[in-house]
Amino acid sequence: MSSDLWLRGCERLAAELPEQQFNTWIRPLAPELRAAGPGDTVEVVAVQVPNRFKLDWIRSQYAGRIEHALSEVAGHPVRLELTLAPRAEPLPGAAERSPANSGPANAASLLGAALERPNGAPPLTAGPAANPRGTNPAPAATTHRLNTALTFDTLVAGRANQMARTAALHVAGAPGQMYNPLFIYGGVGLGKTHLVHAVGNALLKDNPQARVLYLHAEQFISDVVKNYQRKTFDELKAKYHSLDLLLIDDVQFFAGKDRTQEEFFNAFEALLTKRAHIIMTSDTYPKGLVDIDERLTSRFDAGLTVAIEPPELEMRVAILMRKAAAEHTEMPEDVAFFIAKNVRANVRELEGALRKVLAYSRFSHKDINIALAREALKDLLSIQNRQIGVENIQKTVADFYKIKVADMYSKKRPASIARPRQIAMYLAKDMTKKSLPEIGELFGGRDHTTVLHAVRKIGAERSTNPELNQQLHVLEQTLKG
Numbered sequence: 001m002s003s004d005l006w007l008r009g010c011e012r013l014a015a016e017l018p019e020q021q022f023n024t025w026i027r028p029l030a031p032e033l034r035a036a037g038p039g040d041t042v043e044v045v046a047v048q049v050p051n052r053f054k055l056d057w058i059r060s061q062y063a064g065r066i067e068h069a070l071s072e073v074a075g076h077p078v079r080l081e082l083t084l085a086p087r088a089e090p091l092p093g094a095a096e097r098s099p100a101n102s103g104p105a106n107a108a109s110l111l112g113a114a115l116e117r118p119n120g121a122p123p124l125t126a127g128p129a130a131n132p133r134g135t136n137p138a139p140a141a142t143t144h145r146l147n148t149a150l151t152f153d154t155l156v157a158g159r160a161n162q163m164a165r166t167a168a169l170h171v172a173g174a175p176g177q178m179y180n181p182l183f184i185y186g187g188v189g190l191g192k193t194h195l196v197h198a199v200g201n202a203l204l205k206d207n208p209q210a211r212v213l214y215l216h217a218e219q220f221i222s223d224v225v226k227n228y229q230r231k232t233f234d235e236l237k238a239k240y241h242s243l244d245l246l247l248i249d250d251v252q253f254f255a256g257k258d259r260t261q262e263e264f265f266n267a268f269e270a271l272l273t274k275r276a277h278i279i280m281t282s283d284t285y286p287k288g289l290v291d292i293d294e295r296l297t298s299r300f301d302a303g304l305t306v307a308i309e310p311p312e313l314e315m316r317v318a319i320l321m322r323k324a325a326a327e328h329t330e331m332p333e334d335v336a337f338f339i340a341k342n343v344r345a346n347v348r349e350l351e352g353a354l355r356k357v358l359a360y361s362r363f364s365h366k367d368i369n370i371a372l373a374r375e376a377l378k379d380l381l382s383i384q385n386r387q388i389g390v391e392n393i394q395k396t397v398a399d400f401y402k403i404k405v406a407d408m409y410s411k412k413r414p415a416s417i418a419r420p421r422q423i424a425m426y427l428a429k430d431m432t433k434k435s436l437p438e439i440g441e442l443f444g445g446r447d448h449t450t451v452l453h454a455v456r457k458i459g460a461e462r463s464t465n466p467e468l469n470q471q472l473h474v475l476e477q478t479l480k481g
């Protein structure tokens, strides 16, 4: 199975599935290399999933779809083999990792295996593929479900997460007081899960008796369904209403689930009344949540709502250097800049890119430099180059704001057209290598100062207008595929 097949399959699934579902369940998967045997008629793609909940969910909801997409793209039958990942092992020494026969002749196949097998390849600390949502693979039987690797110490601080981190530190130090509930929102893979685990871990360190529970919203939904079937709502209440700290991830998943919302509302009220703390995460701010009862969304907003932004270049570099150091690898700064410049979507993808570069270096016995990084990331870079062009941006933005693509080049000035055009100019500057005059030319021969004005205006507004920021996130994620 080539990584290209998986990437092309993913492109297809991304187009078919709602973005939220794709990002949550499919994007974090990393397939394992499995060469077809001589008599094989069906290609097998093996995927390890970090925990039982995810395994069951992906198997029941998505396996058929994934197989179908891969088979279509491959032009022959592809079977998906889902297994539970073993617990992440500590990194063995580099010498132990390199098999004795790993000379140049088989370096490529080893590399393939390393790239595509996150649990077999050296795992990044709390890496996404080994542990995409932070549900704990390490201390298996704990009831709080916290991943002990996700702490404030391992979270790189920067402007992008400054507010959220400060608020989270505050809650960890004085739970039940200010900022209750704390609502953290932002795009995928930006560190929301990491941050809530950090609060839970910090609180337990100070007070090991504290009753802390982390869970993904889907787990809450599944608990409600189970208790509904068994008519054991008292058990549900006993479980949730007695906590000191409830950390609940991705509450946008409650959309349209009335009974779940009702139970969550009850738990929410009970916890706030007894001054227990609640921290929630979501892909959007409370008022942006759809199909969630207003009495809940208004309560979500009643404490403190903070955003996590995509990290800026310097923060991405710092994250790469920190994660490489945690792997006992020295990452030259120019290489960190090269990766950070090319992988901008989110930290999860940054980690994925780093993992590829480290694996490539280890298995090819070559030092890490820009040429090696370019080679290791060539699939990713070519997809990026293929996807993000000014034309693509114009079309995506026009579709999003429901205007005609032709309006991107037209001289029309009503705000309903001028604003999306400015947003497209901003994205063109941010996501392509085109200069201001080149962008102006592609927007109907406009002057470069018009583009500069748009870039500055949208950039400044983005930091103060959560709604615009959210729309830009969605556009960026769509464009990055």
Ligand SMILES: Nc1ncnc2c1ncn2[C@@H]1O[C@H](COP(=O)(O)OP(=O)(O)OP(=O)(O)O)[C@@H](O)[C@H]1O
Binding pocket: 023, 024, 126, 127, 128, 132, 133, 134, 150, 154, 155, 156, 157, 161, 186, 187, 188, 189, 190, 191, 192, 193, 194, 195, 250, 283, 319, 347, 348, 351
């Ligand atoms: N500032 C940071 N410093 C170090 N690691 C980070 C940082 N931000 C994110 N990460 C890492 O990036 C990966 C993705 O982060 P996380 O799972 O917390 O994202 P998320 O915002 O919850 O995404 P999703 O919406 O998909 O659930 C994790 O491995 C996390 O440890």
